[in-house]
Amino acid sequence: MIDFNKPTLIGNELHYIAEAFDNSHVSGDGPFSKKCQTLLENELGVPKVLLTSSCSHALEMAALLLKIGPGDEVIFPSFTFVTTVNAFVLRGAKPVFVDIRPDTVNLNEALLEEKITSRTRAIVPVHYAGVGCEMDTIQEIANHHNLPIVEDNAHGLFGKYKGKNLGTFGVLATQSFHETKNISCGEGGALLINQTEFSDRAEIIREKGTNRSRFFRGMVDKYTWVDIGSSYILSDILAAVLYAQLEQKDLIQNKRKAIWTRYFTSLQNWADNQGIQLPYVPSHCEQTYHMFYIVLPSLKIRQTLIKYLREKGVISVFHYQPLHLSDMGKQFGGKLGDLPVTERMGDCLLRLPFYNALSETDQDQVIDILTGFKR
Numbered sequence: 001m002i003d004f005n006k007p008t009l010i011g012n013e014l015h016y017i018a019e020a021f022d023n024s025h026v027s028g029d030g031p032f033s034k035k036c037q038t039l040l041e042n043e044l045g046v047p048k049v050l051l052t053s054s055c056s057h058a059l060e061m062a063a064l065l066l067k068i069g070p071g072d073e074v075i076f077p078s079f080t081f082v083t084t085v086n087a088f089v090l091r092g093a094k095p096v097f098v099d100i101r102p103d104t105v106n107l108n109e110a111l112l113e114e115k116i117t118s119r120t121r122a123i124v125p126v127h128y129a130g131v132g133c134e135m136d137t138i139q140e141i142a143n144h145h146n147l148p149i150v151e152d153n154a155h156g157l158f159g160k161y162k163g164k165n166l167g168t169f170g171v172l173a174t175q176s177f178h179e180t181k182n183i184s185c186g187e188g189g190a191l192l193i194n195q196t197e198f199s200d201r202a203e204i205i206r207e208k209g210t211n212r213s214r215f216f217r218g219m220v221d222k223y224t225w226v227d228i229g230s231s232y233i234l235s236d237i238l239a240a241v242l243y244a245q246l247e248q249k250d251l252i253q254n255k256r257k258a259i260w261t262r263y264f265t266s267l268q269n270w271a272d273n274q275g276i277q278l279p280y281v282p283s284h285c286e287q288t289y290h291m292f293y294i295v296l297p298s299l300k301i302r303q304t305l306i307k308y309l310r311e312k313g314v315i316s317v318f319h320y321q322p323l324h325l326s327d328m329g330k331q332f333g334g335k336l337g338d339l340p341v342t343e344r345m346g347d348c349l350l351r352l353p354f355y356n357a358l359s360e361t362d363q364d365q366v367i368d369i370l371t372g373f374k375r
Contacts, residue, residue, distance in 0.1 A: 036246060059084060059150070074095060148172070256288075
């Protein structure tokens with residue numbers, strides 16, 4: 001079988017894990033955590049980066065930092081992973097869903113302003129597949145209504161919109177280092193803090209609501225419980241793996257660019273003939289080559305294709321199911337027909353095998369099998 005995803009060692013991961021044990025510091029905020037945070041701050045031009053145990057936890061920290069509470073509304077695309085929304089619902093917020101664009105599969109900025117009410121407290125765009133949302137328009141609307149932006153940049157590390165790094169537009173942004181991401185430590189994330197007034201409280205929230213970080217810097221003579229928080233810190237063992245991958249970021253991105261480009265050029269004629277949509281990347285966006293997806297004409301055809309590929313030894317998967325139509329989404333008023341583009345993508349989008357070590361031979365096999373499918 002050709003897997004959909006396969007975690008890959010790319011450099012010094014095992015060596016650095018051993019070094020973390022030699023350092024006698026494998027819990028959070030060790031030497032490798034600090035190296036990762038500094039590297040990301042320098043590469044992205046972000047004032048403060050804090051590693052977290054997942055992107056979900058980084059999002060939860062963002063909701064806490066913005067003091068989201070019961071009765072507040074937060075705007076999201078419905079076509080996203082559940083924890084994008086859960087992080088804010090956990091604080092008592094009501095999710096307000098916006099439809100997505102049919103080309104980039106990102107939040108449709110033209111539909112954003114009509115969703116804003118007096119109860120809106122934040123906007124959370126998701127850079128789907130590492131292609132930037134239309135941040136100029138989103139920022140203009142957010143600024144007009146004095147609303148903070150939190151970027152869910154789980155797919156978009158080192159991607160750019162009009163030359164500016166994704167994750168640097170909002171007051172806060174989140175990253176994922178899950179095993180399906182370009183750069184991975186198995187499970188992990190990061191909170192990007194673009195407005196420094198959040199930095200001190202973010203450290204406290206991440207340290208279980210204590211001022212432990214200030215204690216270790218010699219700023220207080222003991223640490224104590226000073227705020228709400230939780231255990232959001234990444235183990236230094238995982239940070240060691242992450243640092244090894246970050247060191248090889250250019251190699252990883254070049255590998256993924258080659259895989260993405262090979263899919264795109266090889267499938268264009270077949271897709272045109274079959275009425276199948278390939279990914280669209282605007283010229284002003286520098287994507288991250290996070291995934292390769294196709295959009296089939298119908299749910300029936302997509303499910304038939306998944307079965308066809310599996311029978312021939314290729315694992316493909318659909319992606320997000322519309323959150324507004326989930327059991328929880330319906331509790332917040334979601335109904336079939338509310339967000340037609342989101343509903344179509346939930347039915348019709350299919351992701352192909354894509355990982356750092358995918359060989360040309362295996363990819364050619366996927367392409368040959370796929371182009372043999374006629375609907």
